[in-house]
Amino acid sequence: MDRAILHIDANSYYASVECLHHPELHGKAVAVGGDAEARHGIILSVMPPAKRCGVKVGEALWQARQKCPELIILPPHFDQYLRFSRLMRGIYREYSPQVEPFGLDEAWVEITGTPKLEKLGAAGVAEEIRLRVKAELGITVSVGVSFNKVFAKLGSDYKKPDAVTVFGREDIEEKVWPLPASDLLYVGRATEKKLLRYGIRSIGQLAQTPPEYLQRWLGKWGLILSSFARGLDNSPVAADGETGLMKSIGNSTTMPRDLKTEQDASIVLWMLCESVAERLRENGFLGRTVQISLRSDKLSWTERQKRPPSPVCTAAALHETAMELLSSEGAAVFPLRSIGVRACELVPARSPRQVSLFESEEKRVQRETLERTVDDIRRRFGHFSVNRAIALLDPTLTNLDARSEHVIHPVGFFKAV
Numbered sequence: 001m002d003r004a005i006l007h008i009d010a011n012s013y014y015a016s017v018e019c020l021h022h023p024e025l026h027g028k029a030v031a032v033g034g035d036a037e038a039r040h041g042i043i044l045s046v047m048p049p050a051k052r053c054g055v056k057v058g059e060a061l062w063q064a065r066q067k068c069p070e071l072i073i074l075p076p077h078f079d080q081y082l083r084f085s086r087l088m089r090g091i092y093r094e095y096s097p098q099v100e101p102f103g104l105d106e107a108w109v110e111i112t113g114t115p116k117l118e119k120l121g122a123a124g125v126a127e128e129i130r131l132r133v134k135a136e137l138g139i140t141v142s143v144g145v146s147f148n149k150v151f152a153k154l155g156s157d158y159k160k161p162d163a164v165t166v167f168g169r170e171d172i173e174e175k176v177w178p179l180p181a182s183d184l185l186y187v188g189r190a191t192e193k194k195l196l197r198y199g200i201r202s203i204g205q206l207a208q209t210p211p212e213y214l215q216r217w218l219g220k221w222g223l224i225l226s227s228f229a230r231g232l233d234n235s236p237v238a239a240d241g242e243t244g245l246m247k248s249i250g251n252s253t254t255m256p257r258d259l260k261t262e263q264d265a266s267i268v269l270w271m272l273c274e275s276v277a278e279r280l281r282e283n284g285f286l287g288r289t290v291q292i293s294l295r296s297d298k299l300s301w302t303e304r305q306k307r308p309p310s311p312v313c314t315a316a317a318l319h320e321t322a323m324e325l326l327s328s329e330g331a332a333v334f335p336l337r338s339i340g341v342r343a344c345e346l347v348p349a350r351s352p353r354q355v356s357l358f359e360s361e362e363k364r365v366q367r368e369t370l371e372r373t374v375d376d377i378r379r380r381f382g383h384f385s386v387n388r389a390i391a392l393l394d395p396t397l398t399n400l401d402a403r404s405e406h407v408i409h410p411v412g413f414f415k416a417v
Helices: 013-021 061-067 078-093 115-137 149-158 169-176 189-197 203-208 211-218 220-229 262-283 315-327 361-381 389-393
Strands: 005-010 030-033 043-046 072-074 099-101 106-110 141-146 164-167 248-259 285-296 301-306 336-348
Touching: 005 078, 005 115, 005 149, 013 030, 013 043, 013 078, 030 061, 061 072, 078 099, 078 106, 078 115, 106 149, 115 141, 115 164, 141 149, 149 164, 149 169, 164 169, 169 203, 189 211, 203 220, 211 220, 248 262, 248 285, 262 285, 262 315, 262 336, 262 361, 262 389, 285 315, 301 315, 315 336, 315 361
Parallel strands: 030 072, 141 164
Antiparallel strands: 005 106, 005 141, 030 043, 099 106, 248 336, 285 301, 285 336
């Protein structure tokens, strides 16, 4: 018997939650956006009236206002989005213990073998959940129903807002394969461009391309996407609470002014590395890989990553590796508009650690002890009670509490192995 999996996606999530707190804005062109003065000025979420004017997520506020002069842009309130996310998952858990979040506004729910499935059928369960979320929380969701996670997500994206879409095995060639390849999970813009180079525009063309060709063009991702397109995904839906293991911890920020030199970037990286390191220690992890992301003033993205000699959890070690990456050939094209740092390939802090022949173990322990002491001071007296001397060089770049202002915990699709 086929599995029965739902993918539930809250429509225009941030904006919908904001409109619940501003009922006078019902039916108006509403969007949620960042702070233009701090240059976090992009659209984060859009209600349907604004979408009909052409306003899109990710574009600059000034571009959105040009398209829709009557646009009402509200600031984000992430505490409210977290609260409603928990409330939605509370409803889903009444139908199955297997609830796997995919960000704040999305989740997979496996209902295979549940009493509700026997009584209502998969589409009936999806419809009941859709109506309950709308009645109890006041927001709408789109639900995809299928036999695997990838096609269930494809279904929730297929018809919006406030709809249920079923993709069974009998629908693959007729309904799924004609869809653009970019609709498939993890086919981003860069992958879409590569596929277009080889004449692959639809999911069907991707499915019918020999896997060995896709592997040659895209590496291991080619094989994964080939399986996705052919409906061969069999990844499990995690039981509620099993997705707490973080895959990575990172922070990024757009600064009030462009970063023009390596010294500018170094100052901001210290602020970000302190936030990442504090959260690594707080959650009991070490990072085996350090990654930086850079966005130029022309809005082009660059990413670099490197493994330090041993797993790290201190800002000093993160910053040292981040600066090596920043200075590597072809990495940074100044001026930079935004910058980020991330610790990846996390391992438990209690894991055995190979002692380096080229680094003093005593010095490493001293660094970690010192930074844990700073953590304690900041918890008691506030983030800005202790600052690095480098922060005095440019106050416009260092008035940043990266931990409290820029924290995002994305949940990856693939389970840790």
